[in-house]
Structures are given as C-alpha cells and as structure tokens.
Amino acid sequence: MLRYAKAALIPALLLPAAAMAQSSAKVTDFMLDNGMQVVVVEDDRAPVVQHMLWYRAGSADEPKGSSGVAHFLEHLLFKATDKMESGEFSSVVAANGGRDNAFTSYDYTAYFQRVAADRLELMMTMEADRMKNIRLTRENIATERDVIIEERNQRTENNPQALFGEQISAAQYLNHRYGTPIIGWMHEMEELDLDDALSFYELYYSPNNTVLVVSGDVTPDEVRTLAEEHYGPIPRNPDLPERLRTEEPRQNAERRVIFRDARVAQPYISRSYLVPERDSGAQETAAALTILSQILGGGTTSFLADKLQFEAQLATFTTAWYSGVSLDDTTFRMVIVPATGVSLAEGEAALDQALVDFMQAGVDAEQLERIKLQIRASEIYAQDNVDGIANRYGSALTSGLTVEDVQAWPEILDAVTAEDIMQAAELLRREASVTGWLLRPEGEI
C-alpha cells in the first residue's frame, strides 16, 4: 500500500506471478548488536543507492478494532520528530534530488529513499531519528486520517473489483487477520486516533524488529560503519512480542461471494484456495505451487488459456497467481472472465472442468522445461534491477524467511518435478475454496 501512487488500479489482479528467481548479485548480511538485521546488495553501475528500512509489523499485527493503523502510522512517520518539522523528511530527500516513499502490507511496513550514493548517511540519520522520536499532534491525526480515508476511497470504494477482492479475502480467512484489508475497514479507520497510532509505534518500532536493506553503489563496510553510528545507539525493545497469530481452521465448506455493483463493466469469476506459504527451511511445496500457477495461468501458453480461451473459447481472459512470501498461510487464486454470452455459472463450470482435466492430463514436460528455462534466465535479468533484489530480501526477511532461504529459492524451484506439482495441485480442493462472482445488480447468475 504505497503512501502515494498515481496509478494504482488493480495491479494485483493482472500482474503475472512475480519474477521468481534471485540473482547472483553480491549480497552481504550481518546483525547489529541491538538486533537490527542488515542486508547489502552491491551494484556499482550507477552512483545511486536505495536505503530501505523494513519493520516486521504490518496490518496483520494490528490489534482487533484498529484495522488500518499500521498503514496510518506509516503516513504519520512523515510528520514531525524532535529534530524535524512535519514534512521536512521528504523535503530534505527532494532537496537532495532523491525520491522517498513507504508502503504497508500484511506482514511488513517499509520506508525507502532513492538518492545519490553520497547521501546515504543523511538518509540514515533521518530514518534512525523517526524510529523513536515522532511527535504527533491532534491536528496531524485529523488531517492525515482524512487523507487515508480518501486513499481508501480512491483505491477501494471507487473500484468494484477492489471491493469484491476485499470480500473474497474476508470470506477466505475466518480466523486470521489476512481477512482484514491492509488499508482498514472504513468504519474502523474513521475512529483511529493518536493512542492507536502511538501504541502500535511503541510496540513495534525498534531496531530488533527491523531489516535494513541498502542496495546500489555502496560496500558492506561502509554500510556497517554508518549503520553502527546511526542505528547502533538505539536500544533494542526487550518486550517485543512474538508474532503468534491465530490459525485458520480446516475449511469444511465451500464459500461463495456474490457481489453486485452498478459500476461493474465486465462480470467475472474469482477463485481462492488457502495454501501454505514459503516456510523457512521447507520451501518445496511453495515452489511447486509457484510453478503450478505458471502452468495453469501464466499467459498464452498456460493450461487455462489453452482450454478456455483457445479451445472452448468460453473465456476472454484467464489467470492464476500465487505468491509464497507471507508469514502465514496464503492463497492461490484464479480469475476467469467469461466470453460474451457465457454466463458466470457456465464460466465457473468450465473452470472446474478444466481443473479436473488438468488433474488427469498431468504436467506437460515441455511446458515445465520452458518455465524452468525462464526461471534461470530471470536470474540474469534480475541483476539489471538491484532494487528489485533488495525488495525480495526485505519482504522475505520480514515474512519469516532467512537470507539462506532467499538464496536457496532458485535451486528449489529448479528442482521441482512434475510429481511435486501434481501433489501441490491436490491442495486446490473445491470444497475448501472461495468462489466469487462479480456482476451488475440486474445480472443473471
């Protein structure tokens, strides 16, 4: 959830499964005495660095009743501290020719600046300052709460697809916070106050709950020296709570969401299954699911496109996606947009038949080989985007994974067999799914 993004419409729906492999760019990691984890990704092709501070605290760590507070706090970190005036942080970054922003997800909140390499120390000075020293006023709260409400209006309330997706997640998670939107439910956002923000801040914002990721034209020694000087003096929080969350019960009944909205232009079907995430030291199932999502819904050559768009011509668009970076169980999702004249019921039946057919047909060996080739190639392409590599480390290390897990991932993907994939496909149980229909108020079902 970017603090400010111009074009932010349904990226999650249409993005292909995120690039999977890690590159062999030079990565170094170490720990400061106060528990801050540090990762350095080196790339000296341009005199630029990206400085990112990731907190192991996201919307799924919020207390009940305060949905959206993690993201609200992210906004408030751009207000005053003991040393800086409200807004000064971004002003200083801009005045140094840099760009800064922040984003919140279920399992993390991250702040970043992209600047010329010789401004790294200035960024650390300011980021370390706001880890402990924000000074909020009642007026900050009132104004910024209006901003996040307008953000929710823009991203969600004005967008039936987003409202629909929110309902599907809520139906998927009966007992886990992933069922609550990152930005928050409107009625709870309206009640967020100074105490909500500060109690989240005091509980989670400390060095032993962070991962510092610096990428670009910098050496690990330089980062270590600067980090020890600026972050090192901040004491660890001995009372940092363990991230224990309630778990989903076994799903015994299929769930259905029917969402009607006059603004719907294109009715479609969305399917969600609860599946395991990448677990530290045990990423094999997640690797098989990752490749399964490519096989089923990774574009023109995928199984669903083949069956539903090319052969039966029952769909205008199909996709499947899975992202294993998550602290707790995540979802495997599919979307099918029926062709003109094909009802949602017919579209859903066609999707289910295609999945049955896949279980019988099994994995096409050539397709699997092509997917693995692309994974290997993506290791080369990834080196062209060092900040992307930095993002992978930040998100993985705040989602229960280790540096070793991240580095082992390409090989684990490469080792996935057809048998592993079919076994993973067994996890997509019809009786343990959520099926959503998005349609117009008068639409027939």
Next chain:
Amino acid sequence: MIRFATALCLGTAIALPARAEVDIQTVTSPGGIDAWLVEEHSLPFVALEIAFKGGTSLDVEGKRGAVNLMAGLLEEGSGNLDARGFARATEALATSFSFSSSAEELSISARFLTENFDASVALLRDAIQNPRFEQTDIERVRAQVISGLAFDAKDPNDIASKTFATMAYGDHPYGTIDAGTVDSVAALTRDDLVEAHSNVLVRDRVLIGAVGDITPEQLGNLLDALLGDLPETGPLMPPMVEPQIEGGVTVVEFDTPQSVALFGQRGIGVDDDDYFAAVLLNQVLGGGSFESRLMQEVREKRGLTYGVYSYLASRDLANAFMGQVSSSNDRIGEAISVIRDQWQLAAEQGVTEEELANAKTYLTGAYPLRFDGNATIAGILVGMQMIGLDPEYVNTRNDKVERVTLKDVQRAAGELMDPDALHFVVVGKPEGLVSE
C-alpha cells in the same frame, strides 16, 4: 532542530548532482536505419526499444481502433507460427516482447539473452514484418479490446479523460479513444488491419534505442534484419491542434463515492524557449512531490485528497497543462476551489526564489537516478528522439535547468497560466458543483 536544519542546508549546497553515466552512440545500419546505442557488456542480455511515430493517430477515417487492434495482434501469430506457437517460442528462448500503441507511437519493447540473439531477432522480425492476422485470432483479440472498452466506460478516470479530450480536441485523433468504440472495433476487417500495419510500421518514422550486450556492428545488422523490408514511408501525420478549452466545470454524473476531477488549460511545447521555465514552474506548483504547492494545500493542510498533481502534457500534436485530483463527493468542491486559488496565485506572483532553488536541486539531482537499468535507458533513448533531442542532451539537460532564472519562471507563469481558462471535468456525484 536549528542545528540539524543548518547541517542539512550545508549538505545540500555542497553536494553536486551525480552525472548520468551513459555513453550514447549513434549507429546507422548498412541499410541506412539510425539508432541510439548504449553498450553495457556486464550482463549477457540486450534491451531494445522500437517506436513508430504516429501510432493510433494514423487510424484511417472511419476505422477507429484499427492500429490498436493491429498492434495487439503482432504477437498473436506470425510467419510459420500461430499465436500459441509464437508464445511457446518466446518462452523457449527466455525472451520477452511487448507491443503497445498510443496516440503518439506504436511501441515494441524486447529483451533477449545474448546467447539467443539470432533466434530472438528472427522471431521478432516475423512479428514485425509477417503478422498472420488470422480470423480466429482477430476475433479473440477483438473480444478482449471490446471488453476493455466496456471496462473503461465504467471507470471514472477514463470517463474524465474521454470527456476532457472530446471537449479539447473534437474530431482530431487526440479527441477520441484510440482503441475505438464498440461499433468501430466490431466493424474492423482483416484488410483494415493490413492497411493499418503498412501505414504505421514504416522506416522513416521508426526510432530505436538499444542497451546492453551488443556492439554497433551487431546492432546495425539487427536493424536491417528487423526493419529493412518495411515500407519506406506512410500517409501524412494529422495536423497539430490547438486545444479548445474554456474556463468552467463539466460535471459527468456517475454514481460513485469519490469524484475524479481532471483539469487543464492550453500548454507549452517542448521546443518553446520557456519550456524549462515551465517545467520548473510546474514542479513547484504540482509536480508530483510532497513539496508541491498543490500537495501541501490540498492534501497536507486540508486532508482533501490522497493525491493531487499537475503536469505539462506537451505532446507531439498538441500541448496542454493538465492536472488531476480525487476527493469524496462532499469535498471535491473545496479541493477545486483550493486548486483554482493556487492557479491564480502562481499566475499572478510566480514562485519564490527558494522554491525555484529547491525545484532545481530536485530536478537536477533526480535526473541521473532515472538511468537505472537497460530497459529503462532504452526507453529514455527513444523518448529523447521522440521530441527531437540529440544524444548530448543527457549531459546538457541539467545545465538547461540550472540556467533558468526567477525572471524566466515569472514570465512563463504570467504567459502560460490562465486561471480564467482553467476547465475542470468532474466525474462523480459532486455536491454543490454544476456544469458551467
């Protein structure tokens, strides 16, 4: 606080912006096709960006949407391969091609590994020169385009863009949706697509940027292989158009909680002597950073929006000075009123010395940060050619920004900004606003 601020100012004053470290070569192929190249041999792949100027603005009368549909079909079967065969072949080479079109250009972005150079070029050559345009593929992609049109017709942002464009540009290609209408797309035939192909993909309108593991000789040969057999030229470009924008408000009723407002007035061309002064003016007014006056006044002080920005829409065939804001229906009126006041203030008083200095530091410092990756740089190379710049521009651009004086900006503000002619198109159920 004071001590810290002083230290920051010092830091800003002594630090010079990093330079964009790209060495642009101009290459002419044996067959006479020009391209820009940045050699970067540290990674074994090439990013290639190709743009054919004109894009969807070259749609033939009555065939709106033909260029867009044609571009969508370039990857759906060519040479000996059908749509799925082409996709499988690109996957087997771990290459990627993307084809898109806009009112300015038809663009092709390609990325391929050095080890698969020849096979990738052969595949791309067929997509560019020998698309099959088979009827089943046409029908499949046509359905996707029509589905997209239906989607856009219910999106407040798209409704606002279309309404503004129709008002400002009328019958000119900039005035209509370039994907066409449901009716016009439904009526397109295979012959229309073939005609669109030969009208748009022509040698004298092609611009090329290549970055990566490739030498000038290899690039020259690649250009002739990819593009050598295309027609030399195509039909005339549509004329320049002066946007017809009068002050006021147009409300488009749409039942949604947050209104989207698109606003604009006439703009300034990239070849205008005051262009950089206008860029700096816009940066201060609403250039997208948190520091802009619009962000400060509309978001930071009043919480009326999540985002507000302005931009110079200086395009190939028309220039406008545009902006956008979204606020809930009961607050959009106030947001618009604040924006109007800011427009008036900037027109009358321009910007302050301090604002200008900050905008310069930002723009000059941010410029080299853009050059971060082969594909991004290839895109920049084509973008520069698109507006007639020379390769040396990457080294002189920051000087052009630095040379702008406060007087220049005040003059540009006075001449460019026209608060009485600023028009707002508002899509939603805005309270207290009516069309005027």
